[in-house]
Amino acid sequence: MTGIKTVTSFKILALIFTNFCVGNAIGQSLTNTKINGYRGIWFQLNQKYEYGDKYSGALGTYTAKHVPLAIYAPEVDKTFFVYGGTPSEDQRYLLCMIGEFDHKTEMVSKPTVVYDKNGVDDPHDNPSILIDNAGYIWVFISGRGTTRPGYKYKSKMPYSIKEFVQITEEEMTYPQPRYTDFGFFHFFTKYTGVRQLYFETSKDGITWTDDKLLAAIPEKEGEKSGHYQVSDIYNGKLLGTFINRHPNGNVDKRTDLYYMQSMDFGSSWTTVNSIETPLPLIDLDSPAKAVDYASLEKNVYLKDMGYDANGNPACLYIRSNGHEPGPKSAPYEWCITKWNGEQWQTAVVTTSDHNYDMGSLFIGEDDWKIVGPTEKGTQDWGVGGELALWQSQDQGETWKKIKILTEHSALSHSYVRRPVNYKAPFSFFWADGHSHQPSKSQLYFGNFDGDIWKMPYNMTEEYEMPIKVK
Structure with a gap:
């Protein structure tokens, strides 16, 4: 397929809904249907090493480059969240799902299939979420390079997960949409030379700008480039992104840390200290570089960012000594790099045992927290583990483990995600599963007091209470 966005005409939306309903009735598609429970997808990459797959496990809330996965909407007192699901425990194909938690009733809804991936089992195609100023819920479905397209879907009604309408079909991977004071902004990746970063904007979510190349840094002239990123928004206007780079496009050599930001809806970009940064970012030694990890021969695995x-x-x-799982790439150091107003500072929080252990960063005025699988689980050298809560009371300079959230678990907990505008008890959510062998995967949410609830795997009612497990 080409990189051109194909916009769905509203004149044929009724026909689309009719086709979906007919398809559901005869088993052709599960799009816009309900699933009777919260069932996360299990996945393995099938790149094998001495200590297991490069990564495998419960990847329903994967990847760290899908941002955000949940948003609290105070207008209706609900948290809406997306994840990669599957029809049943013995079926491993991807359904792009959305659910809701009602803070008034403390119940979860039956989740809706926003898009049936039609046999794809790869959670690289997982969704991300945005809510606009009118309350419409947008779900951005990731594609995979040019082989599988990405999609934008919009809820038919504000603050409703009952039905969704396809708006576009296009090439996009790792969607990171944000609703700003200026309109819709979307960071994403295209597999051009090898993984390059782009963005697009829209006033209404229907008509979008052309894709604009953000970053494509070759190490040497004529070589390929590659990047991953995490991003966030501050005060409705400031959009920022941390970027690593892949020398000659080699994702297994990902290294270095860059930061760029825009205050004017992507019209211009600067470093953190206001040095103009022309697009695309192509200079290896750009002033946007925050940390030089290539000279230290360190790999960099981005997890989260905030302001x-x-x-x-x-x-x-996480920074490590390589891409292979196991002791060869240890130590797997959880790091915070922050701008203190004058310079970049880096602190080590703790260590775990895998590059793809993933947690989230929660920044308060005087209280920073991290929730993630930093503790050893029952499956060594695998994705996930036991969850812990870490705290810093000096703006991220020093950290202390203040609570063990899970222990004695049969399965590993992985990919802990932070909702936008989070509200307890749905302060973070994640999935569990075996790190090395196919398994059932369930979804959970919790709060900073250490309370944990499991979402029902099987549901008979439209709304049910989650199961308190701690």
Whole structure:
């Protein structure tokens, strides 16, 4: 397929809904139907090493480059969240799902299939979420390069997950949409030379700008480039992104840390200290570079980012000695790099045992927290583990483990995600599963007091209470 966005005409939306309903009735598609429970997808990459797959496990809330996965909407007192699901425990193909938690009733709805991936089992195609100023819920379905397209879907009614309408079909991977004071902004990736970063904007979500190349840094002239990113928004206007780079496009050599930001809806970009950064970012030694990890021969695996009360950015990531799982690439150091107003500072929080262990960063005025699988689980050298809560009371400079959230678990907990505008008890959510062998995967949410609830795997009612497990 080409990179051109194919926009769905509203004149044929009724026909689309009719086709979906007919398809559901005869088993052709599950799009816009309900699933009777919260069932996460299990996946393995099938790149095998001595200590297991490069990564495998419960990847319903994967990847760290799908941002955000949940949003709290105070207008209806609900948290809406997306994830990669599957029809049943013995079926491993991807359904792009959305659910809701009602903070008034403390119940979860039956989840809706926004898009049936038609046999694809790869959670790289997982969704992300946006809610606009009118309350419409947008679900951005990731594609995979040019082989599988991405889609934008919009809820038929505000704050409703009952039905969704396809708006576009296009090439996009790792969607990171945000609703700003200026309109819709979308960071994403295209597999051009090898993984390059792009963005697009829209005033209404229907008509979008052409894709604009954000970053494509070759290490040497004529070589390929590659990047991953995490992103966030501050005060409705400031959009920022932390970026790593892949030398000659080699994702297994990902290294370095860059930061860029825009205050004017992507019209211009600067470093954190206001040095103009022309697009695309192609200079290896750009002033946008925050940390030189290539010279230290360190790999960088981005996890999350956020802003402090003054708009200073901070990034959570794991740095390691290589891409292979197991002791060869250890130590797997959880790091925070932050701008203190004058310079970049890096602190080590703790260590775990895998590059794809993933947690989230919560930045308060005087209280920073991390929730993630930093503790050893029952499956060594695999994705996930036991969850812990870490706290910093000096703006991320030093960290202390203050609570063990899970322990003695039969399966590993992985990919803990932070909802936008989170509200307890749905302060973070994640999935569990075996790190090395196909298994059932269930979804959970919790709060900073250490309370944990499991979402029902099987449901008979439209709304049911989650199961309190701690």
